[in-house]
Amino acid sequence: MDLVTKTTNLIRGGNRSLNHRKFIAFLDEVNAAYGDLQMHTEIRWMSRGKCLERFFALRAEIPVFLEDTIQCDTSAYCAKLRNTDFLLDMAFLADITSHLNHLNMRLQGRCQTVSDLYAHMNAFVTKLTLFKDGFSADRPNLAHFPSCEEMRKDAPECEKTLPKYRADIETLQQQFKKRFQDFHTMQPRIELFTNPLSAAIIEQPPELQLEMCELHLLCSSRRGHKYLIKMYSLLIQLW
Template identity: 85%
Template sequence: MNDCKYFSLALDESTDVMDVSQLLIYTRAVNNSFEVHEELLKLVSLHDTTKGQDIFNAVESVVSEHGGFDKLSAVVADGAPSMQGRRTGFAGLLRQSGVDCPILHCIIHQEALCAKSMNFSHVMDLVTKVTNLIRGGNRSLNHRKFVAFLDEVSAAYGDLQMHTEIRWMSRGKCLERFFALRSEIPVFLEESIRCDTSAYCSQLRDTDFLCDMAFLADITSHLNRLNLQLQGRGQTVSDLYAHMNAFNAKLGLFKEGFQSDRPNLAHFPSCEEMRKDAPECEETMLKYKAEIEKLQQQFKSRFQDFYAMQPRIALFTDPLSAAVSEQPPELQLELCELQADPFFQANRNERGISFWRLLPESRFPILRDFALSMASMFGSTYICESNFSMMKHIKSKERNRLTDETLFQLMQIGCTNIEIDIQSIVRQQERPQVSH
């Protein structure tokens, strides 16, 4: 932090096993050689309220130990009012303190909110109810019978998967299995479940309902694939923006597929299965064009913070093709030199940080400074979310008396990318034996 050129912050808050709010503050710092380091800066335990002022005070206190906000390039957080509020939220208070940098809403959170916009609750309600009837709560006998039944009929899967609302990607896996077992489930309900399941069985044999389930399973699978692409450490803002743009293009392709009288279902395998089973459902599938349009609209209305950065992202991604006249005046002269230099034209296959590392500081000080700022930016809070799982293991029911400082130190060791030679440290601390 002290030696870096720029740094950004990723903030997220969750409660531990003792209902104490824990604020994770991660930093992504880049030095003058374009070496990027993502490390846990601090874990702050908030024992009282978790308002925007509390979060701002905690972050300001931590960052002031490392030189303040002067090198801050961006902040990314979730969409909670305490984080993103323009007046009393962390974002608003940061602006009021004189810090002018992009404050981003985590791109993974926004993608998950887009996915929730599709109105297929009638499908998920039935899938959840039937799954709980077979393997939920204390229905272990039903569950054992169901697994044995699937094995007996050589079904595509050996069991159903539970769906949990807080695990965004579980819906896709749950739907995929449920649709694959759509023929076996009603047979099992009629033969083995004692309570009245006729309403469920009639729906599971209704072509329109199965078409809805097939479409939801396919589009959720595509959304899950995007979610996986947005995850992972070390991704730049331009990497995340590229994934999102690619998905926008895919949505346009999907919409075109549902415009003709005979839908093109090359990218919707479950819908294709339904068409083979019930050719008359083709007309029903034309209505899914409106659902894709709704999803497109969600992707256009959200991600405004990323769209606002689009010119900077485009310049960082491909400086040799950027329109010079559209760039800020302070970058234009150096950009002209860069684009005219045959050495850099020959190295245009290099992308992102690896390309910017080639620029000598003596010739391109302003462009390099711009690139360093972009390279330091987080685009999501993935690094926080993934390490909350570690926090749950460290401060478990059996170790719930850990102090705040000890929890932070254990988290530091568990989350760091720096290789730690524990045995060497222990040997250094051992006192030499005193002979008598």
């Protein structure tokens, strides 16, 4: 990410308006996928995903522009931007950051309950398992990592290094489980609130267990809704 930020600033940061205009004209001339780079700021961390996505899409055009237009020495930047291992790392970072941004947007949605947030987190941890399996050595499946899939098509030799990202995904998964472990202690009550009919009776507070037995037995009768209303009124008192 450091090289991406420095290169972006070199082209369009500070008082480099001339370089920026030349870069936009260059991208238009070569019919690039995007018409400009996107700036990244630490304050707006969700911009990281869009910045990486756009930078990766312009990975072929950027070193050409640096060599032809930028007056200072950019040989180190260009060498990196033509290195397959570096580009694959950038592709993985762009894809995983995109997934994290999507989760963040869902968590910021309005009118959500704790059970909704818990469902989003559980879903993402499950997705991480799916992502990790996609980087297996025997049968890689990059359907959810489009930038990595693009790199595999451009440089087939990089496929043998794909399994190394399994460790990164595993670390991310463990971090999520650790940071949100408090949710797991609330799981029985969250399940009771979300779906009382499927919640395990033995895991619930004693004052609710008898009502739940009645509810489970009468759920298909006309009186079942009365027990459900009473159950939620008890939940409100407990919480």
